[in-house]
Amino acid sequence: xxxxxxxxxxxxxxxxxxxxxxxxxxxxxxxxxxxxxxxxxxxxxxxxxxxxxxxxxxxxxxxxxxxxxxxx
Numbered sequence: 001x002x003x004x005x006x007x008x009x010x011x012x013x014x015x016x017x018x019x020x021x022x023x024x025x026x027x028x029x030x031x032x033x034x035x036x037x038x039x040x041x042x043x044x045x046x047x048x049x050x051x052x053x054x055x056x057x058x059x060x061x062x063x064x065x066x067x068x069x070x071x072x
Contacts, residue, residue: 018055021051032044033048
């Protein structure tokens with residue numbers, strides 16, 4: 001769905017997930033980052049960094065696509 005409403009929902013979902021992550025990290029002790037998540041086998045630090053890298057990658061894609069559309 002490429003509608004404006006779908007895009008707005010996507011942004012809302014992204015913002016909510018970012019708030020959930022920062023809230024979780026803000027309410028946790030720093031030592032948590034060293035612990036391994038039982039469901040993934042990765043440390044919480046690795047999981048957080050993976051999310052940051054993943055979101056940055058896709059943000060870059062969005063910026064490039066937006067630029068292409070505006071120049072189009």
